[in-house]
Amino acid sequence: MLSCDVCKTELLEGTEAASQMRCIPCGEGRSISRDAEQNIRRFKKVLDLKNTRLDRLMDTATFADYAITAAVWDLDPRFRSRHLNVGTSTGVVRVIKERGAIEVVYPLAYDEDDVVLKRATQVILAALEGGALTEQLAIS
Incomplete structure (x- = not known):
């Protein structure tokens, strides 16, 4: 499973974020929470x-x-x-x-x-x- 290098958010394969290994907020330089658990985004259909x-x-x-x-x-x-x-x-x-x-x-x-x-x-x-x-x- 792919994840962001900065905040460890799961990334969808085949997206631009996955090719850069950065989620969109981290790629845009947005601040992230100090609580690491809150920074992990999960997918649930x-x-x-x-x-x-x-x-x-x-x-x-x-x-x-x-x-x-x-x-x-x-x-x-x-x-x-x-x-x-x-x-x-x-x-x-x-x-x-x-x-x-x-x-x-x-x-x-x-x-x-x-x-x-x-x-x-x-x-x-x-x-x-x-x-x-x-x-x-x-x-x-």
């Missing part, structure tokens, strides 16, 4: 529950497959208090219509504690009970 889509992939008489697509956010290496949208994560679930059960076909990456999966499951089951498994379902 999380999913955005509010920015999640449910799209039907397949629908048969016995089951329906839905893709769950959520935005992925990570800590912005340039600023301590900001986050950066770094992409999306997609998982697939299968709804067994007869039993009202949901099976995970492909899990969502970065979904700690299955928060997005649980919410998507609630939305899909509510739509199934209402008899409206539409092309797209909204998570609100």
